[in-house]
Amino acid sequence: MSRPRFLPDNFTIALIAVVVLASFVPASGKFAEYVELVTTGIVSLLFFLHGAKLSRQAIFAGIGHWKLHLWIFVATFVMFPILGLALRPLLSPLVTTEMYVGVLFLCTLPATVQSAIAFTSMARGNVPAAVCSASASTLLGILVTPILVSLILNKTAEGGDALHAIGKIAMELLLPFVVGHLMRPLIGNFLQRRASIVKLVDQGSILFVVYAAFSAAVISGLWQQTPVPSLIGLAVLCCILLAVVLTLTTWGARRLGFNKEDEITLVFCGSKKSMVSGIPMANVLFPAASVGAIVLPLMLFHQIQLMVCAVLAQRYARREEEVQDSDAAKAH
Incomplete structure (x- = not known):
């Protein structure tokens, strides 16, 4: 028996x-x-494994659709930050100051790779383009996110500037990714047969980082400083942000003349934010005592986006099935 859609999964x-x-x-x-x-x-190991999993053929298969990738980039790194700032009068009264900083940080992050591709595939979208775009977003985020954080929040990494943050993130995330990709001929087939290993490291790394982040935050008085109304307000805020982004990406895809497969790719790749990349970056860019409150919006947004996009992907897939059934009926 399958799990009801809105019940939480094991992770x-x-x-x-x-x-x-x-x-x-x-x-x-x-x-x-x-x-x-x-x-x-474990985070470095995670990016090493993702690098080893990434197929060069998949990159080349999707890389030619530059117009689609450009608009996904705009949605991820331009539209999100603008919305985070523009909605400030509405959003900031709902949460604490640190939570709102976390929302702005969330808006600067790259797209998540696994769920963006999985939902695009489920909805019968342009999967090669999704693989290319989501992977490129992760790599670009290593450079773009620290710069956006510096511009939007006037905030740099502890003890350094944006270049220092980029360098530290590159050493911990990009270097293992590149090394893993170079070793793909040696270990790629093994990892394809043992997909559970990557999943275990993926989820394990998040659990470790969340434990470390919240430990530091709790010692600094996170829960004493976070009233229950602010947590409720944060959930409302994340829902508003996701609803606006999904509406704008859907409308934009149709205005730009993309076909249904490309619209699906833009919607799912342009609306995602990566917890795998975001929490390690937060550890570099913010003081340890603040990280727990700052990643709280990301954790909540991540769960909401998974549940909402799962339902949306099923609706897209049903629409495709209805079109096929209609075409078959006309043929008869």
């Missing part, structure tokens, strides 16, 4: 459990240093 339950654990048993002292080292290592 979401694990994520909530880690937040609860960090709230009651936060990492501190030497243990916190060990957790930080393990977290850095």
Whole structure:
């Protein structure tokens, strides 16, 4: 029996459990240093594995559709930040100051790779273009996100400028990704047969980083400074932001004359924000005590986007089935 669509999956339950654990048993002292080292290592391993998984043929198959990629880039790195700033009078009263900083940080992040491609495939969109665009978004985010954070929040990495942040993120994320991709001929087939390994590292890295981030935040008084109305307001804020983005990307795709497959790709790649990239970047760009509150909007937005886009992908897929059934009926 399949799980009802709006019930949380096992990973979401694990994520909530880690937040609860960090709230009651936060990492501190030497243990916190060990957790930080393990977290850095497992995140680097994650990007190494993603690099090894990425097919060069898939990149070349989708890279030629430059107009679609351009508009996905605009949606991800231009439209989102503009919306985050433009909606400030409406959004900022709903949450605490640090949460709103987290919303603006969320708006600067690259698209998530796995779910963007999975939903595009489920909805019968342009999958090669989605693979190319989502992967490029992740790599571009290593450069673009620190610059946007510096411009929008007037915030740079602890102890340095935007270039320092880019360098640190490149060493922890981009370098392992490139090394993994270069080793693809040696380990690519093995990873395809053992997809569960990448999934385990993917989810494990997020759980480690969330535990470390929330431990530091709890020790600094996160929950004492975060009233329940602000958490409710944050959920409303994330829903508003996602609804506006989905509406604009759908409308924009049709105004630009994209076919249905490309519209699906623009909607799903242009509306996603990556927790896999975002939480490690937050660790570099913000003080440890602030990271927990700042990644809270990202964690909530991530779950909302998964649930809403799962339903949307099914609607797109049903529309395609209805068209096929109509064509078959006309043929008879």
